[in-house]
Amino acid sequence: MSEKIAVYYKAMGLPRLIITLFFLFLVCVSVILGIPFGGLMTDVVVRLGMHGILVLAMVPAIISGIGLNFGLPLGILCGLIGAIVSIELDLVGFPAFIAAILVALPLAALIGWCYGWLLNKVKGSEMMVATYAGFSAVFLMSIGWMVLPFKSPEITWPMGPGLRTTISLDGRFRDVLNNWGAFNIGSFRFPTGLILFFLLSCFIMWLVLRSKTGIAMKTVGANPNFAVATGLNVDNYRIMGSVLSTILGAVGIIVYSQSYGFLQLYQAPMFMGFAAVAAVLIGGANIKNAKISHVIIGTFLFQGLLVIALPVANTVMTTGSLAEITRLIVTNGIILYALTQVDGGE
Amino acid sequence: MEQQVKTNTKSIMKNDIKDFLINNMVTILFVIIGYLGFRFSGLTLPFFVNDLISRVARNGFLVLALIIPVLAGMGLNFAIVLGAMAGQMAIIMVVHWGFVSWQGIILAALIAAPLALIFGYLTGKLLNKTKGQEMITSMILGFFANGIYQFIFLILVGSVIPMNNQDLILSSGVGVRVTVDLANNLRYGLDNIIRLSFPVSLLLVSILFVGVNLYRYINNRKAPKLNYNKTKTIIALVAFSLTTLWSLSIIYSPWLFRSSNILRTNKMFNDITIPIVTFLIIGALCLFNVFITKTKMGQDFRTVGQDMHIAKISGIDANRVRVIAIVISTVLAAWGQIIYLQNLGTLSTYGSHENIGMFSIAAILIGGASVTKATIGQALLGTILFHTIFIVSPLAGRNLFGDAQLGEYFRAFVAYGVIGVSLGMHAWKKQIQSKSLK
Secondary structure, eight states, X not given: OHHHHHHHHXXXXXXXXXXXXXXXXXXXHXXXXXXXXXXXXXXXXXXXXXXXXXXXXXXXXXXXXXXXXXXXXXXXXXXXXXXXXHHHTXXXXXXXXXXXXXXXXXXXXXXXXXXXXXXXXXXXXHHHXXXXXXXXXXXXXXXXXXXXXXXOTTTBXXXXXXXXXXXXXXXXXXXXXXXTTOEEETTEXXXXXXXXXXXXXXXXXXXXXHSHHHHHHHHHHHOHHHHHHTTOOHHHHHHHHHHHHHHHHHHHHHHHHHHHSEEEOTTGGGGHHHHHHHHHHHTXXXXXXXXXXXXXXXXXXXXXXXXXXXXXXHHHOSSSOHHHHHHHHHHHHHHHHHHHHSOOOO | OHHHHHHHHHHHHXXXXXXXXXXXXXXXXHHHHHHXXXXXXXXXXXXXXXXXXXXXXXXXXXXXXXXXXHHTXXXXXXXXXXXXXXXXXXXXXXXXXXXXXXXXXXXXXHHHHHHHHHHHHHHHHHHXXXXXXXXXXXXXXXXXXXXXXXXXXXXXXXXXXXXXXXXXXXXXSSSBXXXXXXXXXXXXXXXXXXXXXXXXXXXXXXXXXXXXXXXXXXXXXXXXXXXXXXXXXXXXXXXXXXXXXXXXXXXXXXXXXXXXXXXXXXXXXXXXXXXXXXXXXXXXXXXXXXXXXXXXXXXXXXXXXXXXXXXXHTTOOHHHHHHHHHHHHHHHHHHHHHHHHHHHOEEEXXXXXXXXXXXXXXXXXHTTOOSSOOOHXXXXXXXXXXHHHHHHHHHHHHHHHSOHHHHHHHHHHHHHHHHHHHHXXXXXXXXXXXXXXX
């Protein structure tokens, strides 16, 4: 028995155990404090669907050997451009949502290809370079948001040049997925469309990973030397991984925004990559390996933790931003842990 | 034989210029950007110089704190953020106890050192577990530590740690205020000990360097030395002689010039004052960095930095050396942050430390340093260039595009971009090298 527990413990790792226990603890506290449970659960499920695809974007990157994709803002920026173009075209509802994705896809594929090319040049320091590629892209696009010739009054400042910092999606494609086929159980509301879309994306990813290309990608990531020996083009599969990751980032931010209700421009995308990285790591992934199940579990735990921590923290102590601090510590703590798990040579 | 040596030196010189241009591409580019930005900003030279000097005095120490970990092969130490936090903790304590002026600053430095020592030790231990990924680890560690720092100062102070001070604590009684005003206690505590006017200080520095180079030149004539570079010495001699003349011309301008324009500019130069003590401390750190490379410890840093395996075989405890390098860097960063804040005059409790790592690293990279090589000259030059861009870019942005915000985004883009590009270039070089070895 104790051996079995030891095996489970080893598979789970200390930080994951702490986070799971902390999550359960928070759930208990929230029940004791009498925080409405239905609403809380709705939030958790919505956040799962909202962040899920951004987290899913980590999987192809990790599997193809690029590692944790801190360059996710690149994909996010493509998605934002898609969404803005769809508003500029004055589309509403599902067509607007789909148009945003259709515009974002080729853009993300192109950027992802360049990004993959870059990462192939810097093997061994991908994570660092990716982080800074993401950061500088965010600021480059900040200049872009100010000078791009968009005209729609909904997205530009009433006075002065440039686009607004946050653009409301009310009357555009806000909640198109969340409300599609949504149903209530008591005070708990299930966002059917959102969850279906997330699961569909996961399923497609699952299929891709099981295809010949996917298996080749895994081989390249797991053992580059072996992959070369079997005649696989390592660089190409890595590029494929980064293209997939960037595309998922673009789609992910559109799904995120339709649920959030706003497009956030300028500096907002900077640290979104970190949250996604943390989520997949909490789910059980490491720098070399990630599964779809890790994505689902990780997003659920991480977002659940944040959702429940907020009202609990607000009830327990009225001052301070405990939830924000929890987010900082958990996000970066789990990334640090994952980094120490890599065998660092001697 | 002599003939051959001469032709050799000639071709070497030609290659030298080419190598110089290639190796210093980044720096040269930023000199050009800085110059153009200055032209378009419409700032007057004295105003610019004044601002620049104050910023270099503020930030120079922090940038210099990055050098030793680079030497030890640990890359750019983003974890100086932890040192900065130690500095801020010390400042909050000192302000709370009501110490003022330079006494307060010395006390802050004394308190910060053991804190930074502990942080540095822990950082070093962590980085020993993540060899090869030190930079990303130290960066994430900075974010993580920020979370803990906020937890302590927003939630524990006032509730668990007793602290009763209306000026420091939020009105709710828990948590330190978002900004702590240092104007009445620590501000200019170091800077104002001795201040000399700009031309006088320039004159003193120039005369000093003319002396040093003259000594080198004469000394080498007597007994030639290996690491002596004749062209460099002569260029330095000429340059510093010129600055001597320039500073003299500013001091005696009422007797020398008639044009009212020149007189007005020179009067403005005369009004600039230099915080001598701060610069002396920065100078002392430069000497310390030179000194440590010459000791056994410095040799160990370099051996570990070049090849950890060889270091181990030759009996050096690589892990210990790496920890020491990080500890030194962290303690220096804590002091650097204290110098930074006493000049700035306001402590933004939850923000002052956040960008310190990134900005200092961008500065040293702009100066021409890389992940594996950083010198004092590069650190100082980089600080000057980086802050030049900082000063001019909002104004240049406004004048060129009609919006200061664009300039702000541009400089942030530059700061992040230069880090990304130089890290990328370094990794690329390494890849090419390892390929050619195969």
